[in-house]
Amino acid sequence: MSSETSTITTDESITTDNAGSIHIENLTKEFDTAEGYELVFEDINVDIEPESFVCLLGKSGSGKSTMLNIVSGILEPTEGRVRFETADGTGDVTLGHVFQSPRLMPWDSNLQNIEFVNEDNPDYTEELGKQHLDLVGLSDHYHKYPGQLSGGQRQRVGIARALSIDPEVLLMDEPFSNLDEITAEELRKELISLWSELNKTVFFVTHDMTEAIQLADRLLMLGDGEIYGDLEVPLDRPRRIDSDEFLKFRQKAIDTFHSIDED
């Protein structure tokens, strides 16, 4: 893995060797609605390797956020399970979450927002919180409130907060979809740089094909209740979205993505 930008530097106290793997086994989810049971997906099996960057793609309503919520433990599956493996062999995984909107508490400073999720972390210190804000380029914003930041800066705080709990797996639910394209592009580069430095496993949900190919090692496509596309991304990093290889692979991925409409 190579870094696309050189701006990210990790402090020694930030862990970089604890990525976990995700094993989605026979996963089925149904919702009980007024019209009866609605099947979201059925019998899904996926293994995600440690330190990999996997994007889950799907159209609106395909169930990608539902799957992420099951992986994160917020939702219970109807059948099947999600199992994690960690470097220490316990399977006791810590999950970091980055949401579509940053979900920061406006009455707390950025540093306090990071401290909030570190209640059970005995190693947490204010210094560590500051280091994570440094990591996302917010050295001058420790004590500012989220309302004083731009949308992109707030999402950086959200990323810093997720990383501060030292997660084995980072779950990201369309984190850049509410940002303007220039800011989103900047944050994608920084995310890749962070991932390269920190060696976390990233499970990233998006509906943006270009974003997915820019970021991921592997694309999973969800639709009609199944994973119908599973593509390795064979492109070297850094990836230029206007390169021939990128455009060629993008076309292949789009063809696969739309293949479900033809069936």
Added chain:
Amino acid sequence: MSTSQPRRLANALPDSLFTNRSVVFVESIVALVVVWSLVYRVLPPIQESFVSPTEVVIATRDLLVSMIWVEHFVASLTHVAYGFGIAVVAGTTLGILVGWWDFWEKAFQDYLTIGIAVPSLFVAIFSAMWFGLGSTTPAAAAAIVATPYLATNVYGGINNIDNDLLKMSRAFDVSRLRVIRRVIVQSVLPDWFAGLRYALALSWKIASLAEYIAAEQGIGYMIRFEMRVLDLAGVMSWVVFFTVLLLFIEYGVLAQIEKRVFAWRQNDSVGWS
């Protein structure tokens, strides 16, 4: 040509005369006093039933010098403290019950609406009938009137808690106690504080009204006393005293507390999504 002259005059004056809230407020008081003086001088029939600003200023000065106000101010303060204190406890508890549990919402929501709709004067009269002459009447009237307002604000605050923050807390496995302290209480705090401000101002007004009807001490009682002896300047001096007191509580105490407690709101220079 006629419109350009005032514009030129406005351009020559400092901006603060038009933009600074405190300066504009003082200007409005000066304008009020000037209009009052002019009307008083120009319309002689008014002089029989009204007083001039000068007479009110003199009466207010006499009131302050005599120190009579201390006894009645302390009495009113005591009435308000008891009434407002009861309203804070009852209103907050009721607001939490109604906001948090469906059963209590169904049971009490309509009572809150009725409590807000009932005219304060009726409450003051009924309190006088129930509790008679004395300190209990103004305190009870203030508590009865202020409680539903505070409860409604707390209820609204609980309904407005950002569900995304609760989901975020659950995703990060934050303990229930910490979520209550750092998310729920903080979310409700602005509405609760707005309710407190309103309830306090209301408590002062209703306590004074009840003192007017059935008390032996207090600012309201003294307004009634001055009216009985037909001392209109005396009545106005107590009204001025009461108004200044409320403004001091609003801007000198509550606004300062709000500025400190809700610093994050004043710093919202960009806005959040």
